[in-house]
Amino acid sequence: MNEILRLENVSLNYHTENGEITALKNINFSAEKGEFIAIIGPSGCGKTSILSMISGLLKPSEGKILLDGKEVSSPNDRIGYMLQKDELFPWRTIEKNIFLPLEIKRIKTKEKKDEVYKLLCKYGLKDFIKSYPKELSGGMRQRAALIRTLAPSPELLLLDEPFSALDYQTRLEVCDDVYSVIKNEKKTAILVTHDISEAIAMSDRIIVLSARPSTVLNVHVLDTNKDLPPIKRREDANFSKWFEILWRELANEKK
Ligand SMILES: Nc1ncnc2c1ncn2[C@@H]1O[C@H](COP(=O)(O)OP(=O)(O)OP(=O)(O)O)[C@@H](O)[C@H]1O
Ligand SMILES: [Mg+2]
Structure with missing residues (x-):
């Protein structure tokens, strides 16, 4: 190592x-x-x-x-930093929350978007891509927050x-x-x-x-x-x- x-x-x-x-x-x-x-x-x-x-x-x-x-x-x-609270924006859908760091860093390429969709499918959020955070359970929100942290590939x-x-x-x-x-x-x-x-x-x-x-x-x-x-x-x-x-x-x- x-x-x-x-x-x-x-x-x-x-x-x-x-x-x-x-x-x-x-x-x-x-x-x-x-x-x-x-x-x-x-x-x-x-x-x-x-x-x-x-x-x-x-x-x-x-x-x-x-x-x-x-x-x-x-x-x-x-480096990806995931804070104590999931801090998803309530007015943005799960997809839009997760894409936010990619938009800020101006790296929202098709390739990156595909990677994020793969993670969402793999970790059981496929059917909630267009949902708002309040429609998800605490655990699902936490997973979404983790995928958002992982999106820029830290x-x-x-x-x-x-x-x-x-x-x-x-x-x-x-x-x-x-x-x-x-x-x-x-x-x-x-x-x-x-x-x-x-x-x-x-x-x-x-x-x-x-x-x-x-x-x-x-x-x-x-x-x-x-x-x-x-x-x-x-x-x-x-x-x-x-x-x-x-x-x-x-x-x-x-x-
Ligand atoms: N912005 C700040 N200004 C002044 N003091 C601060 C500031 N941030 C933290 N401190 C002080 O520094 C010390 C360490 O704070 P920190 O938040 O890193 O602790 P922690 O171990 O994460 O605590 P907790 O387990 O409660 O989350 C504390 O005594 C706190 O009062
Ligand atoms: Mg602390």
């Missing part, structure tokens, strides 16, 4: 009315092509800030973020709590769906989640952040069976061991 992303001594300070706060301090980690990484940590420790910096929307106060060895300085087509996907708006049952199903799309399309993914089980069920590696000012507390390489889809991986013999380890690490950070 080869490396796609590297964070080198990344720190981030926010300037507020009450002075400067250090959100992140000396963050170092890297991601290999095709890898699925989860980032977990206490609320407010800087998980979203890390994704915003990787996406090029926010500049580190110190350190470097390298995509294939080149410093990220502005938003980049090779290599690296950043997912910020993408399932948090869903009920538990749907969440498990959508998790499986999203995971299979990411694996089939051979993407690299970085998932931010509050949910320890979700992190274990989906990822190859988990990065645990400390409370603020946050540093990388631990990086765990999971020994679960990666050939299993997330729902099945919850039954893996090593699943509860990892849950216990991560639970303790996070509980210590809250003290």
